[in-house]
Structures are given as C-alpha cells and as structure tokens.
Amino acid sequence: MTALIGPASFKFFGFFPAWIFSFLIPVAGISFFAYIMARRIAPLVRAAPDSRFGRIPERIKNLFLLWLGQYRQPRYRTAGILHIIIFFGFLVLSVRSTSLVVIGLSDSFVLPGFDGIIGHVYNFFKDYAATAVFIACIAAAVRRGIIKPERYKVPAKYGHDHTAEAVFVLGLIATLMVSESLFEASNAAAELTITGHSEFLAPLSLGWIFRGMLMDFSHGTLQGLHIAMYYVHDITFFFFLCFLPLGKHFHVITSIFNVFFMRVDKGNIKPVKYGVSDEELDDLDSFGVKKLEDFTWKHMLDFYSCADCGRCSDQCPANAAGRPLSPRFITIKARDLIFKNYPLSGEIYKSKLLVEDIYTEDEIWSCTTCGACEEECPLGIEYIDKIVDMRRGMVDEGMVPQSLQKPLKALEKRGNPYGTMEKKRADWAKDKDFAAECDVKILEKGETAETLFFVDSITSFDDNIQAIAQRTSKILTKAGVDFGILGKAEKDSGNEVVRFGEEMLFQDLKEQNTEAIMESGVKNIVTADPHAFNALKNDYKGLPDVTHISQFIAEKIRSGALTLTPALFPEKVYVYHDPCYLGRHNKVYEDPREAMDAIRGLNRIELEKSRDRSFCCGGGGLMLFYEPEEDTRMGVLRVNMAAEAGANVIVTACPFCLVNIEDAIKVAGKEGEIEAIDLTELIEQHLA
Amino acid sequence: MEILVCVKRVPDTAENEFELNSDGNDLDRDDLVYSVNEWDNYAVEEAIQIVDNVGGSVTVVTVGDDESEEVLRREMAMGANNGVLLSDDAFEGSDGKGVAGILKAEVEKGNYDLILTGAQADEGAAQVGGMLAAMLDLPYASLVNQIDIADGKTIKVGREIEGGNQEMNEIELPCVLSIQTGINEPRYVGIRGIRKVAKVEIPVKSASDLGLDAADVGDAGAKVKRVDYFVPDLGDGAEMLEGSTDEIIEKLIEKLKAKGGLS
Numbered sequence: 001m002t003a004l005i006g007p008a009s010f011k012f013f014g015f016f017p018a019w020i021f022s023f024l025i026p027v028a029g030i031s032f033f034a035y036i037m038a039r040r041i042a043p044l045v046r047a048a049p050d051s052r053f054g055r056i057p058e059r060i061k062n063l064f065l066l067w068l069g070q071y072r073q074p075r076y077r078t079a080g081i082l083h084i085i086i087f088f089g090f091l092v093l094s095v096r097s098t099s100l101v102v103i104g105l106s107d108s109f110v111l112p113g114f115d116g117i118i119g120h121v122y123n124f125f126k127d128y129a130a131t132a133v134f135i136a137c138i139a140a141a142v143r144r145g146i147i148k149p150e151r152y153k154v155p156a157k158y159g160h161d162h163t164a165e166a167v168f169v170l171g172l173i174a175t176l177m178v179s180e181s182l183f184e185a186s187n188a189a190a191e192l193t194i195t196g197h198s199e200f201l202a203p204l205s206l207g208w209i210f211r212g213m214l215m216d217f218s219h220g221t222l223q224g225l226h227i228a229m230y231y232v233h234d235i236t237f238f239f240f241l242c243f244l245p246l247g248k249h250f251h252v253i254t255s256i257f258n259v260f261f262m263r264v265d266k267g268n269i270k271p272v273k274y275g276v277s278d279e280e281l282d283d284l285d286s287f288g289v290k291k292l293e294d295f296t297w298k299h300m301l302d303f304y305s306c307a308d309c310g311r312c313s314d315q316c317p318a319n320a321a322g323r324p325l326s327p328r329f330i331t332i333k334a335r336d337l338i339f340k341n342y343p344l345s346g347e348i349y350k351s352k353l354l355v356e357d358i359y360t361e362d363e364i365w366s367c368t369t370c371g372a373c374e375e376e377c378p379l380g381i382e383y384i385d386k387i388v389d390m391r392r393g394m395v396d397e398g399m400v401p402q403s404l405q406k407p408l409k410a411l412e413k414r415g416n417p418y419g420t421m422e423k424k425r426a427d428w429a430k431d432k433d434f435a436a437e438c439d440v441k442i443l444e445k446g447e448t449a450e451t452l453f454f455v456d457s458i459t460s461f462d463d464n465i466q467a468i469a470q471r472t473s474k475i476l477t478k479a480g481v482d483f484g485i486l487g488k489a490e491k492d493s494g495n496e497v498v499r500f501g502e503e504m505l506f507q508d509l510k511e512q513n514t515e516a517i518m519e520s521g522v523k524n525i526v527t528a529d530p531h532a533f534n535a536l537k538n539d540y541k542g543l544p545d546v547t548h549i550s551q552f553i554a555e556k557i558r559s560g561a562l563t564l565t566p567a568l569f570p571e572k573v574y575v576y577h578d579p580c581y582l583g584r585h586n587k588v589y590e591d592p593r594e595a596m597d598a599i600r601g602l603n604r605i606e607l608e609k610s611r612d613r614s615f616c617c618g619g620g621g622l623m624l625f626y627e628p629e630e631d632t633r634m635g636v637l638r639v640n641m642a643a644e645a646g647a648n649v650i651v652t653a654c655p656f657c658l659v660n661i662e663d664a665i666k667v668a669g670k671e672g673e674i675e676a677i678d679l680t681e682l683i684e685q686h687l688a
Numbered sequence: 689m690e691i692l693v694c695v696k697r698v699p700d701t702a703e704n705e706f707e708l709n710s711d712g713n714d715l716d717r718d719d720l721v722y723s724v725n726e727w728d729n730y731a732v733e734e735a736i737q738i739v740d741n742v743g744g745s746v747t748v749v750t751v752g753d754d755e756s757e758e759v760l761r762r763e764m765a766m767g768a769n770n771g772v773l774l775s776d777d778a779f780e781g782s783d784g785k786g787v788a789g790i791l792k793a794e795v796e797k798g799n800y801d802l803i804l805t806g807a808q809a810d811e812g813a814a815q816v817g818g819m820l821a822a823m824l825d826l827p828y829a830s831l832v833n834q835i836d837i838a839d840g841k842t843i844k845v846g847r848e849i850e851g852g853n854q855e856m857n858e859i860e861l862p863c864v865l866s867i868q869t870g871i872n873e874p875r876y877v878g879i880r881g882i883r884k885v886a887k888v889e890i891p892v893k894s895a896s897d898l899g900l901d902a903a904d905v906g907d908a909g910a911k912v913k914r915v916d917y918f919v920p921d922l923g924d925g926a927e928m929l930e931g932s933t934d935e936i937i938e939k940l941i942e943k944l945k946a947k948g949g950l951s
Contacts, residue, residue, distance in 0.1 A: 570791075
C-alpha cells in the first residue's frame with residue numbers, strides 16, 4: 001500500500017537501519033521524562049496532608065465540566081476558543097502520536113480497533129484536528145507575540161516576561177502538526193504519482209494541501225522528506241514531553257489531576273491541618289504555612305498546574321486597585337521557588353520563611369478573600385485557602401500589622417472588633433422611635449422565639465449600619481415571623497477572624513456563638529450580613545438552617561406573606577451589586593434580584609461585572625481596619641462601573657458593601673449623582 | 689544581655705468606656721477589660737529584639753494582684769523568657785515611690801544590664817522609671833525611641849525632641865530606660881501564644897521575699913494619697929453635644945452656621 005519506505009524499514013545510506021533511532025528516541029525520551037517527573041513529585045511527597053479522595057461523583061462531574069468540557073474557557077472568548085481547539089486537537093492527536101511512535105518500529109502498525117471504519121473516521125477527524133491546531137497555534141502566537149493582551153504582562157517586580165516560552169511552545173506544537181502532515185502527505189503524493197490514487201486525505205486539511213504542493217517532487221525527495229518528517233515529529237514529540245514539566249506547560253499533564261482534586265465546597269476554609277480536629281489544635285507545634293513544604297500537596301499541584309493565563313489577576317480587585325497582590329504571581333513565584341529548591345539534579349535546598357523570601361506581608365494581607373480568582377481559574381487553582389494558611393503562619397509568628405492588632409484584641413476581649421461593651425450590642429433595638437414601632441425580643445432569661453436574627457458586629461454597633469438591623473426587624477415583623485436576637489450573648493461571627501488567620505480566636509467566637517444559639521432553642525436563623533451568613537453556614541457546624549434576608553424576602557414575596565408597592569422612584573436607575581459572600585461564596589444571585597423585580601416599575605439594570613464576576617467593594621470585617629497600600633479604592637472602581645452603566649442607585653445586600661460603597665461615592669466625588677442603599681432599605685420603603 | 693522590663697496591667701482605653709463609680713473615688717471597674725499598658729508592650733518588644741540580636745534573656749516583672757499574672761503571660765507569649773509577679777496585700781495603695789521601691793528590691797535580686805519601663809502608664813503619672821533609676825543609682829534616659837547596642841559597656845539611645853528632631857545619647861550600662869511608643873512594631877500575641885505559656889510557672893514574691901518592710905510600701909508607706917476623683921465641671925462656654933453621631937453632627941453644623949462659621 002505504501003509507496004514509500006517507512007521508518008521501520010528505511011536504511012540510512014543504504015545500510016544503517018532507521019528503526020534503531022525509532023527505538024532509541026522513545027526510550028531516551030521516556031526515561032528522561034520519568035526522571036523529571038520523579039524529581040517534580042518530590043516536593044508533593046514532603047508537603048502537608050490534604051483530603052481530596054472523597055466526594056468522587058462531584059469530582060468526576062468537575063472533570064467533565066472543567067477539564068473535558070473546558071467550561072470556563074469561553075469566559076475569555078478569543079483565548080478560550082483557541083484553547084478549546086488546541087485542547088481537543090491534542091486529545092484527538094494523542095492517538096495518532098502514540099501509533100506513530102510504534103510505526104517507527106513496524107511500518108504497518110495500526111492501533112487495535114483502528115483498522116476498520118473507525119480508523120477511517122478517525123483519520124478524517126485527525127487531519128482536520130491537526131489543521132485546526134496549527135491555525136490556532138498561529139493565531140495564539142500572533143496574540144502573544146504581536147497583539148500582546150494586557151493580562152499577559154509581567155510587571156518588573158515579578159521577574160522576566162513569559163512571552164518567549166509561550167511562543168516557543170506554540171512553535172513546538174505547530175512543528176508537530178506540520179511534520180505529521182508532511183509525513184503523511186509525502187507518502188500520499190508518491191502513491192498518487194505511482195498508482196493514480198492515494199489514501200483519502202480530508203479536503204483542505206494540512207495533509208491535503210501539502211500533498212498538492214508535493215505532487216511535482218521526485219520520488220527520492222519525497223522519500224527523504226517522509227523519513228525526515230517522521231524523525232522531526234518523533235524528536236519534537238519527546239522533547240515536548242520532557243519540556244512540559246519545566247514550566248507553565250506542565251498543565252498539559254497536571255490539569256486533569258488538578259481539576260479532579262479541586263475544591264468541591266464553596267465558602268469554607270480548610271482546617272489548620274487535615275486530620276487534626278479543632279480540639280487537638282493546641283497540640284500543634286506550628287500553625288499555617290510558613291515554609292514551602294507547609295503547603296498541602298494539592299496546593300503544590302496548583303503551583304505546577306498554573307498555565308499563566310492571567311485571568312485570576314485580571315479579575316482580582318486588589319490587583320485592579322494597585323495593591324501589592326496579583327494571584328497569578330502568588331502561584332508563579334511559588335512555582336519558581338519549587339523549581340529552585342527542588343532542582344532537576346543535585347541537592348534539595350531548605351526553604352525559608354515565605355513572607356520574607358518570595359512574598360511580602362502586605363501582599364498576603366491585601367486579599368479580601370472575594371474569590372474572583374478562584375471563580376475564574378479554568379483549572380481550579382485555589383487561592384483563599386493558601387492566603388489564609390499563610391496568614392495563620394504570620395499570626396503564629398506575631399507578624400500582624402498594628403492596624404489589625406487592635407480590632408483582634410477587641411474581638412478577644414469584647415467579642416467585637418470595635419471594643420464596644422458587650423451590653424451595648426442590642427442598643428439599636430432600644431432606640432426610642434424604633435422600639436415604639438417594632439418590638440425586638442432579646443432571647444435571654446428564658447425568652448424564646450422561632451427564628452434567630454443574627455445581627456453581627458457591624459450591624460449592631462455601627463451608627464450608620466444599625467438601620468439595617470432595624471429594617472430587617474421590621475421586615476421580619478411584617479412577614480409575621482416570631483423572632484429574637486441574642487443581645488450581649490452574640491459575638492462576632494468571626495468570618496474574617498478565621499480568614500485573617502486567627503484560628504484560635506475564631507474557635508472561641510464560634511464556641512460562644514454556637515452555645516448561645518443552641519441554648520436559645522431557635523428553629524432557624526436569619527441574618528442580613530452575608531459574612532455572618534457565610535460563617536454560620538459554612539464555617540460553623542450543627543446550627544439550625546441559616547438564611548440571608550434576601551432569600552427570606554424573595555421567599556415571602558413568592559408565598560404572598562410580603563407584598564410590595566409600585567416603585568416610589570420609577571425615574572431612578574437601580575443596579576444590584578453582588579456581595580462576594582452572598583454571591584460567589586454561596587451562589588445567592590437570583591433572590592435579591594427577584595426581590596427588586598417584585599417592585600413594579602422599578603428600573604433595574606445589570607453591571608457588566610455581576611453575579612460570579614462581581615467586583616469586590618473593598619472587603620468586610622477586619623478588612624475595614626486594614627490600611628493597604630493601594631492606588632485607588634476598590635469601592636471607587638466599583639462606583640465608577642455603576643456610574644458608567646448609567647445607574648444612580650447601587651443596591652447591595654451587605655453592610656460592608658454599603659459602608660465601602662458609600663465611602664467610595666464620597667471619594668469619587670459622586671455625591672448627589674449616585675447613592676447606595678441596602679436591599680432591606682429598598683424593600684422596607686416599598687412594604688405595602 | 690540580661691534585660692528586665694517592668695510592666696503594668698491597666699484598663700484598656702480602646703475597649704472601655706470610663707465612668708465614675710457611685711462613691712466617686714475611682715473608676716467603675718465592674719465591666720472593664722484590662723490589658724498590658726501600651727508603652728510597656730513596646731518596651732518588651734524592644735527587649736526581645738535586642739536579645740534576638742545579641743543574646744541574653746528578657747524578664748518581665750509587675751507589681752499587682754493575682755490577675756496581673758495575665759499580662760505577664762501575654763508578654764511571655766510575645767517572647768519574654770521569665771516572668772515575676774510581685775504581689776502582697778501590703779503593696780496595695782502604693783504611691784509611685786512605693787512601686788519603685790518594690791521594683792528596686794526585685795532588680796537587686798538579679799543581675800540586669802538593662803532595665804526598661806514604659807514612658808508612662810495609661811492610669812499612671814510617668815514617675816516610676818525615673819524614681820527606680822534614682823533609687824538604684826543608675827543612669828537614666830527617658831522617652832527613648834531608639835536603642836543601638838554597641839560594645840556591651842555602653843549603648844546609644846535616641847529621643848525625639850520637639851519639632852521632630854532626633855537626639856542621640858550614649859549611656860553606660862547598666863541603666864534604666866523609659867520607652868516611648870513607636871520605637872518598634874510590637875508583634876501580635878494571639879490566644880494560641882498565650883495558651884502555650886499557660887502552664888509556665890511564674891514565681892510570686894511577697895514583701896518578705898523581697899526583704900521589704902510592710903510599713904514602707906502600700907498605703908502605709910505612701911506619701912502621696914489620692915484625695916479626690918471626679919469629672920471636671922464644664923467650664924464657661926463649653927457645651928457637650930449629645931445623641932447619636934448623626935445628631936451630634938447635625939447640632940454641630942447648626943451651631944457653626946448660627947455663629948457664622950459655615951455659610
């Protein structure tokens with residue numbers, strides 16, 4: 001059938017059997033690859049434990065969605081489509097590449113099952129796959145090398161530019177596609193010349209085009225090209241395999257594992273150490289991540305898997321505000337450190353304190369834990385747990401900025417970050433005008449209720465935010481709910497305490513709250529603070545059901561328990577800002593919108609960055625006390641987005657968002673032009 | 689270098705609202721939370737940093753009741769090596785000189801190169817450091833905002849002068865220094881740190897352990913006695929605005945407008 005001599009039978013200079021190369025190249029390639037992989041696995045073996053072998057059905061679902069389905073890729077359209085083409089091209093061509101390796105030893109080799117119709121169908125697709133990958137590589141190289149999208153830039157402080165590596169690898173892939181097609185086309189051209197017909201090549205595929213170009217070549221030239229292209233492909237293939245674990249293209253190998261082992265829960269924080277219960281925490285010698293090997297093996301795998309696509313940092317509000325944090329470089333710097341400390345040969349170096357070696361303290365404190373980076377990462381790389389683990393390490397070493405030490409101490413002594421006396425926690429309910437209108441029970445001295453309204457610190461103590469507590473109470477009363485508050489027995493939920501790395505203080509707050517809640521005998525909990533909502537729902541255990549007020553409102557509107565009047569200000573343009581701890585961390589996107597839309601005639605628009613791409617207002621809880629280095633406030637950026645969208649009322653459903661956005665409106669000089677209100681205010685205005 | 693830091697347990701200004709008790713002779717202490725005096729915390733941090741650099745040990749000492757042990761533990765969680773609690777019923781009611789005398793007795797039991805105190809205490813009168821130095825007949829520098837350790841016989845200490853100028857002085861060891869805030873950034877002490885030192889033995893020394901005569905300390909020995917404690921009456925022209933923050937702001941703006949301060 002073949003018109004040309006294949007690599008298995010070809011003899012160089014008429015005597016030296018080519019199959020010796022066909023044998024040596026794979027053996028050398030695979031040996032090198034195995035050695036490199038063994039060295040790469042070394043840090044994972046030394047890493048901290050992680051728990052990633054449960055929840056298999058959810059993990060398989062993630063594999064289908066994120067890995068095979070490339071679900072998150074099209075969020076960045078051009079790059080995403082190019083990636084999908086190259087990804088599926090690779091999957092299709094992996095079969096061809098494997099069989100090509102064997103063809104070097106046996107000319108007529110066909111993979112089992114590929115000798116019949118399946119083989120023909122496969123070859124048809126494979127020709128187009130190679131063509132598509134080739135075109136995608138050129139397009140990708142043009143983007144990387146010429147168009148240069150902003151998000152691939154490497155700021156000077158983070159090291160050298162990565163374009164060269166990216167373009168080099170695209171070149172390798174293109175070489176693979178071209179050599180494979182030429183290998184096939186040269187034979188087809190020879191066949192066509194001799195017999196008048198050749199093996200079917202998919203029209204307009206690379207092979208088909210090359211065959212046309214090669215028709216006038218002599219038999220000897222075609223024979224030479226055929227063999228040369230085989231070995232170009234063979235060498236490139238194994239070179240590429242060994243090159244993968246040396247940089248960002250490691251993801252070609254690790255992504256399937258990374259997606260399989262990615263986090264399956266939202267909103268929670270990893271335990272200090274897997275396998276160590278809360279009660280045993282006191283026995284640990286050290287807390288959190290201080291050195292490289294303190295990361296868990298999955299977090300190390302994350303570092304290996306990063307494809308350097310820059311989407312995390314493109315979405316990161318801290319990065320946008322000019323804080324010294326770029327999640328992409330949290331990963332890249334750690335990977336560089338692994339490569340440095342675990343070189344391919346020779347001694348393994350001891351790692352130093354990460355925050356002095358590769359990170360800065362401000363970098364690690366800059367994160368608001370909004371989760372935008374994790375939501376975006378196409379391969380499920382985690383950031384929040386790593387940041388929290390490093391903060392735990394810093395807290396353990398006493399490395400806490402002075403601006404955070406005061407609120408932390410106040411939380412320890414008074415159970416709230418302001419240091420206000422416990423007995424004043426329910427003062428908002430005793431305000432004369434409000435109390436006359438709405439009676440709020442305090443669940444102490446045997447007083448009981450069906451529902452607990454968990455107020456949390458900012459809503460209890462902040463003069464401007466207490467109104468949220470009062471409005472929430474009015475809405476609950478209007479809906480006929482039998483509710484009460486814990487009063488001085490309530491402590492801060494600690495959502496940010498645990499996320500700022502003060503684990504033992506969080507454990508204290510959690511214990512006190514859990515005890516008070518269980519003692520109150522309530523059947524369910526409602527809160528207007530998404531941070532409290534998240535902590536009670538995801539960080540506490542064994543509590544009654546927790547609902548956010550927006551869910552409650554939407555549910556009561558549906559059931560008819562709450563009815564709303566038509567819009568009081570139909571001329572205003574409203575926009576809903578998704579709080580991170582309601583939206584991304586708990587997937588409550590629709591209820592607040594549904595509640596707003598229940599107000600007839602209310603003009604609501606959407607921000608471009610909304611739902612799971614919402615842009616953090618600046619962070620809540622302890623983040624309000626932190627004094628970051630930044631060029632601009634996140635809140636100002638957010639207010640500008642709303643203004644550009646043409647909104648004049650930003651509705652949010654979080655006390656921290658309200659504080660940050662109200663401040664930002666003033667800083668941006670947009671007072672009178674745009675205002676911020678809480679969802680409870682909007683609903684209370686419109687209660688029928 | 690062997691360093692002794694004198695610390696004091698005080699009601700925390702950030703986390704309390706101070707009101708007079710019903711007798712009108714002291715704060716209402718029922719609902720107060722206490723912590724280590726802020727200046728002392730800086731002194732302990734400085735001592736720890738010195739020992740980290742040149743070796744030695746840090747001992748923290750306080751004069752107080754059983755509850756004062758908590759501030760010693762906090763400072764030990766920070767990194768102080770030893771704690772000593774000087775506690776005796778006879779110490780109660782000591783004036784500044786009395787406290788300095790008690791501390792002097794403890795200093796003489798050890799062999800310290802450097803004795804640090806806070807520049808002042810939240811509830812105090814900024815007198816113990818100087819008196820202690822005088823009683824020990826040691827050189828003294830106050831309001832220190834910088835310490836450079838040199839050859840071991842002398843050190844250099846800095847002090848901020850009015851107008852933001854800095855003065856450096858050489859001082860012979862052993863000496864007493866009173867430490868100003870801002871000299872460093874004290875490290876954070878979390879609950880975990882305190883629990884780690886929860887079981888460390890802290891010796892308690894009484895008047896007789898220190899060889900002190902009960903008649904020289906406490907109420908009995910005090911030459912300065914508090915005779916009154918009150919919130920001053922409003923002076924002429926002073927007015928307290930009351931209400932919520934918003935109400936206060938509104939009233940203030942009204943007043944400013946009324947007097948032509950705002951148009």
